[in-house]
Amino acid sequence: MNKVEKMRRALMRSNTRLLLSGVLIFQALAMALLAFKDGAVSVQALVLAAALPLVTLLAVNGMGRLWPVDRAVLILVMLLVSIGVITLSAIARSESTPRTQAVYAGIGLAAMFIGAAFVRAWKHWKKFAAPLAALCLLALASPWVLGQWHQGARNWITIVPDRLTLQPSEFMKPVLVVVLAAGFANRPRFVKCLPAIGFAAACCAVLLSERDLGAVLLYFLTTVLMYYAATSNALLTLAGLGMGCAAAVIAYHAFPYVQDRIAIWINPWSDPQGTGYHHAQAPIALGSGGLFGMGLGLGSPRNIPLYHSDFIFASMAEEFGLVFAVCVLAVYVVIILRGLIVAMNARTSFHSLTAFGLVVLLGLQTMLIVGGNTKLLPLSGVTLPLVSSGGSSLVSTMFSMGLLLGISSMNAEDEARDIEQLALREEVSP
Numbered sequence: 001m002n003k004v005e006k007m008r009r010a011l012m013r014s015n016t017r018l019l020l021s022g023v024l025i026f027q028a029l030a031m032a033l034l035a036f037k038d039g040a041v042s043v044q045a046l047v048l049a050a051a052l053p054l055v056t057l058l059a060v061n062g063m064g065r066l067w068p069v070d071r072a073v074l075i076l077v078m079l080l081v082s083i084g085v086i087t088l089s090a091i092a093r094s095e096s097t098p099r100t101q102a103v104y105a106g107i108g109l110a111a112m113f114i115g116a117a118f119v120r121a122w123k124h125w126k127k128f129a130a131p132l133a134a135l136c137l138l139a140l141a142s143p144w145v146l147g148q149w150h151q152g153a154r155n156w157i158t159i160v161p162d163r164l165t166l167q168p169s170e171f172m173k174p175v176l177v178v179v180l181a182a183g184f185a186n187r188p189r190f191v192k193c194l195p196a197i198g199f200a201a202a203c204c205a206v207l208l209s210e211r212d213l214g215a216v217l218l219y220f221l222t223t224v225l226m227y228y229a230a231t232s233n234a235l236l237t238l239a240g241l242g243m244g245c246a247a248a249v250i251a252y253h254a255f256p257y258v259q260d261r262i263a264i265w266i267n268p269w270s271d272p273q274g275t276g277y278h279h280a281q282a283p284i285a286l287g288s289g290g291l292f293g294m295g296l297g298l299g300s301p302r303n304i305p306l307y308h309s310d311f312i313f314a315s316m317a318e319e320f321g322l323v324f325a326v327c328v329l330a331v332y333v334v335i336i337l338r339g340l341i342v343a344m345n346a347r348t349s350f351h352s353l354t355a356f357g358l359v360v361l362l363g364l365q366t367m368l369i370v371g372g373n374t375k376l377l378p379l380s381g382v383t384l385p386l387v388s389s390g391g392s393s394l395v396s397t398m399f400s401m402g403l404l405l406g407i408s409s410m411n412a413e414d415e416a417r418d419i420e421q422l423a424l425r426e427e428v429s430p
Helices: 001-037 045-066 071-091 096-121 123-139 172-185 189-208 214-230 234-254 256-266 277-287 312-322 320-344 349-373 391-428
Strands: 156-160 164-168
Touching: 001 071, 045 071, 045 096, 071 096, 071 312, 071 320, 071 391, 096 214, 096 391, 123 172, 123 189, 156 277, 164 172, 164 277, 172 214, 172 349, 189 214, 214 349, 234 277, 277 312, 312 320, 312 349, 320 349, 320 391, 349 391
Parallel strands: none
Antiparallel strands: 156 164
């Protein structure tokens, strides 16, 4: 490593040191406050008050020593994960929910390291695109064999009855992005993109048969946006969006389940004690928190039945306030913007499209769940990435962030080589 690269990496570390310090202080103080909130000391909260900063510090320094990753993205990802654990510790009815979320976060951290190592080591990605596509379709169809209908959908599989369930559509999101990136890379013509488009259409068809409409929307929009990024073909992209709108209209008339969701979205007060209860309580929670919140562990976020998953943004806003909620959204925006920079700096079309697809998926999912909480969009059933309760979503998203960090490290190494070669040329030239 030459002097120029050493100086650049030292500058990057200094720029993120203040951010890391702020995140560590927030984690420790928030959990310490919850530990002494009710007079009786919560041992679990005290353990988490020490564990969250320690794990974050080890993760940032450990991955930073292994590879020159984007430290800001890594720190912000750990911040969002800790916000999820802290919020669940404040609003959950039992200590098992935040404890389980912390365990999933640990598994997700390992998945993030694996994702970064995987994308760095995976050189011959074209050979694995077809097997990954087959694996994705089989996994998405597995709930028809291993799952049961639940709340109008069949999108979960049971591993251990009453203890461990998995949602294949969550784990297959990064696989979808990788397969589409392999299919669209260096292939600007529509005909050559047809196999990848057909794969995405098959995924959407399987998910639609299981009535996992939120996943269908995410898969479809991600495919359309990745296709446009790969080809810049606005006409076919608009045609694809038009076909999606037509399919949405057909689904509305074909599925009473969809009609009920739209009707409740338009007027939740038509059945405020029944199907509209969630939508009626979410705006109340958002408004009752005010600008600075009711305080950790205060308020009544548990009035919303799905306060820990689908409506955790509203619960978080009641606890921390609208200012904090807007700052959380800003964190997502920063991750997305830095992810787009990673995509633009990638040296291969495959890595560029993979990074783009990952941040698009993150942005779309965040938009859908926040829109559903604020009544700007119908509730789609997706989770707030890295924050909502649930192991499938958390582990899958952290693996996706690992892929993004791995690509950012490859970009940094390529840039370092360019600087080194430029320095050698300047030394050789008279």
